[in-house]
Amino acid sequence: MMQDQLPAGLIPTLRIPAMPKDVNNGGSIFGGWVMSYVDIAGSIPAELRAMGRIVTRAVQAFEFKKPVYVGDLVSFYAHVIKEGRTSVTVQVDVYAQRIKQGIVETVLVTDAILIYVAIDEKGHPRPLPPL
C-alpha cells in the first residue's frame, strides 16, 4: 500500500500525541484540536521572521484530509511561503503516525495556509524587519 512520508530532512515544528480527552462524538480527534496546534505551529516561523509579536490575521485554506485517532503521534511542519509588508503567510502540513501490526503508518491528515501580521506595542501592523 502506498503511504505518505514525513518530509525528508525537515524537523517538525511541533509534535504531540493525540489523547482520549481530544476525541469528538464520532471517535476521532476533534477538528478544533488540530486547528489550535496548526495555529501555534504556524506562529513559530512567523514570529521568527517578524522578530517579535504577531497575530493570526486570516486562515486562507484549511483542509482536513484524513482523520486523526487517539494514540496517533501528530507532527506539524510549518514554513513561510510568502512575505508582504507586514504579513507572513505560512503553510502548515500535519502528519499522523500510528503503529499498526508492527509497522509505522504515516498519513498526511491536514494542510493549511495562515496569514500572520507583525504588530507593534499598540497592536498596530508594523513592517517586517529586513532579512
Ligand SMILES: CC(C)(COP(=O)(O)OP(=O)(O)OC[C@H]1O[C@@H](n2cnc3c(N)ncnc32)[C@H](O)[C@@H]1OP(=O)(O)O)[C@@H](O)C(=O)NCCC(=O)NCCS
Ligand atoms: C492584525 C491587525 C492588527 C491588522 O490590522 P488591519 O487594519 O487589518 O491591517 P491591514 O489591513 O493593513 O492588513 C495587514 C496585513 O494583513 C494582510 N491581510 C489583511 N486581511 C487579510 C486577509 N483576509 N487575507 C490575507 N491577508 C490579509 C494585508 O494584506 C496586510 O499585509 P501586507 O502589509 O503584508 O500587505 C487587526 O486586523 C487585528 O488586530 N486583528 C485581530 C487579530 C487577532 O486577534 N488574532 C487572533 C484571533 S483569536
